[in-house]
Amino acid sequence: MARYEEVAADLRQRIDQGEFPTGGTLPRYEDLTAHYGVGRGVISEAVGILEREGLVRPVKRTGIVVLDRPARRRVTRDQTITRDPRRGYVFPAASHPGEAWQVHGRPVADKQPATERVAELLDVEPGAPTVRRRRVTSPAGEPPFQLVDTWLSDTAVQDSPQVAEPSTGPGGYLDRLEEAGHGPISWTEHLRVRMPTREEAALLQISPELPILETVILGRSGRTSEVLEVTVRAIPSDRVELVNELQRHRSASWPTSPVETA
Structure with a gap:
């Protein structure tokens, strides 16, 4: 598993466990790079995965917002x-x-x-x-x-x-x-x-x-x-x-x- 996939998997689990609730935001890029010990590019790739899954959405001047997930x-x-x-x-x-x-x-x-x-x-x-x-x-x-x-x-x-x-x-x-x-x-x-x-x-x-x-x-x-x-x-x-x-x-x-x- 690539490092960005590992980061995405961990963030996904933290979202599912309620650490980052719906309507809230993920930590800033600077905090995520420090927490995971990776560069900004790895965090960007990980967030991109979560975006494509419909879990988060970057909002200008707000941050990476955690989205509500209605049942399919x-x-x-x-x-x-x-x-x-x-x-x-x-x-x-x-x-x-x-x-x-x-x-x-x-x-x-x-x-x-x-x-x-x-x-x-x-x-x-x-x-x-x-x-x-x-x-x-x-x-x-x-x-x-x-x-x-x-x-x-x-x-x-x-x-x-x-x-x-x-x-x-x-x-x-x-x-x-x-x-x-x-x-x-x-x-x-x-x-x-x-x-x-x-x-x-x-x-x-x-x-x-x-x-x-x-x-x-x-x-x-x-x-x-x-x-x-x-x-x-x-x-x-x-x-x-x-x-x-x-x-x-x-x-x-x-x-x-x-x-x-x-």
């Missing part, structure tokens, strides 16, 4: 979209039936430069001013679990101006789009793992060294097949585990058929 949520993924009479469409998510969730800060709807990813999916120029709806949510009492950005096409906003407002009424912005003549909307989902931007890491209260799970949902107009909305959900990778039920094809039925010989 096991999510059984399917492809079913349901509907709640009060909330509108409900997509596969990490919430459990009847579970209360909270919003961190205030939901925002404004114009922002389209990222390269969003520009590609909405078929606009990168950096083009685009309406973005943003919210940060989590189960009640837990730190931020996910950052959700919904980007809306010019067509969506022109046909249903209310979707550009923070509050869109019962059923949400999707109901407003379908009422404007785009129903039934159809969706496709993309999943990938990537590193967070600095802004995403700050909003999710995680280290920039911790990968995130990104799910992107594209909503297409039932009338024109145009992409009306791109919803990007960013979830820290230490918060969720996706589970899929695998099905046997008829070619994989059991008992297996005898192998035919020539």
Whole structure:
């Protein structure tokens, strides 16, 4: 085991034992180098490991903050979209039936430069001013679990101006789009793992060294097949585990058929 791995293992154990409580900070770099008898580079490598594990996050003018670690949520993924009479469409998510969730800060709807990813999916120029709806949510009492950005096409906003407002009424912005003549909307989902931007890491209260799970949902107009909305959900990778039920094809039925010989 490399020396920086030994230091990381010891710090991890001390965190787990409560010596460095959640919300507190690790000792200063100078104190850590003296305690472990190593150089600053070894401490930096050790802290980097803890960052990638979601245990700590360097905060400017504060120090190396010890993070709260909610239990990893096991999510059984399917492809079913349901509907709640009060909330509108409900997509596969990490919430459990009847579970209360909270919003961190205030939901925002404004114009922002389209990222390269969003520009590609909405078929606009990168950096083009685009309406973005943003919210940060989590189960009640837990730190931020996910950052959700919904980007809306010019067509969506022109046909249903209310979707550009923070509050869109019962059923949400999707109901407003379908009422404007785009129903039934159809969706496709993309999943990938990537590193967070600095802004995403700050909003999710995680280290920039911790990968995130990104799910992107594209909503297409039932009338024109145009992409009306791109919803990007960013979830820290230490918060969720996706589970899929695998099905046997008829070619994989059991008992297996005898192998035919020539």
